[in-house]
Amino acid sequence: MLTIFEKLYDKPKCIAGCNFNSPRGYYLSCVKCQFNVHLWCSYLPKNIEHSSHHHPLTLKDISVYTDYGEEFCDICEMERDRRECIYYSQECDFVAEFNCLFSEVCLLKLRR
Numbered sequence: 001m002l003t004i005f006e007k008l009y010d011k012p013k014c015i016a017g018c019n020f021n022s023p024r025g026y027y028l029s030c031v032k033c034q035f036n037v038h039l040w041c042s043y044l045p046k047n048i049e050h051s052s053h054h055h056p057l058t059l060k061d062i063s064v065y066t067d068y069g070e071e072f073c074d075i076c077e078m079e080r081d082r083r084e085c086i087y088y089s090q091e092c093d094f095v096a097e098f099n100c101l102f103s104e105v106c107l108l109k110l111r112r
Helices: 098-111
Strands: 003-005 027-030 035-038 057-060 086-089 094-097
Touching: 086 098, 094 098
Parallel strands: none
Antiparallel strands: 003 027, 027 035, 057 086, 086 094
C-alpha cells in the first residue's frame, strides 16, 4: 500500500530515475516492498510531443549516457545534470532535460 511521507529517514531512490536521493520532500512509499517515488515524479507524463523536436519524447527512468563524457540537453545546448530525469527520443538520440520542457509538461497536466 502506498503512503505519502513528507520525510523519510533513509535516502530512498526514486523509481522514476531522477536520482535525487534526499530524505526531504514528499514521497509515495510502500514500506513492505521498498517502492519509493517522489510525489512530483509520479505525475510526469510518460510521453510528450514538443515543438523543438519531430519525434515523440519518452520519459527515461535511467540516465542516457553517451560516449562523449559530458552530457548536454539538445534543446538549450547546455551541460545537464546526469542525475536529473530526461525526455528522450531513441530514434535519433535526442535528449531534453526536464527543465527545458517544464512549461510543456505543466500544460499537459492541466489538460488532463
